Amino acid sequence: MKNNKNKITKVFKALSDANRLSILEETCAIGNKCSAGEESCVPGSCVKNITEDSGLSKSTISHHLKTLIDADLISTKKEGKYVLCEVNEDMLDELIKYINSIKKRTNLWRTLILRKL
Secondary structure, X not given: OHHHHHHHHHHHHHOXXXXXXXXXXXXXXXXXXXXXXXXXXXXXXXXXXXXXXXXXXXXXXXXXXXXXXXXXXXXXXXXXXXXXXXXXXXXXXXXXHHHHHHHHHHHHHHHHHHHHO
C-alpha cells in the first residue's frame, strides 16, 4: 500500500503544475497533426508540436515531460525523427480508483454521522 501511495504522490506532484496539465491534455488529444504533416492515427502528440503550442522553451518542455514520465503518466516513443508522447491510461485508472476510494470513505463517514444525528 505504501508503494501505491508513493506512486500517487508522484502523480499529484506532477499534476500540480498548469504547464504539465496542459501537456497531459495535449497528449490525450487524438489525431493531432504531427510535425511530419501527417495525421497521427494513435492518441498522443509530437513533442515538437507540444513545444510549439505551449510557447515554452525546449528545455522547459523537456523538464516537464521528464516529470510526467517519472510519474508514469506518459511515455514516449520515437517514430522516425519525431518523438511521440502517449498517456498511460493504466496510471490514470489507478489515480481515479484512489480518488474514488477517498470519496467512498468520505460518504461512509457522512452516513455514519447523519445516523447519529
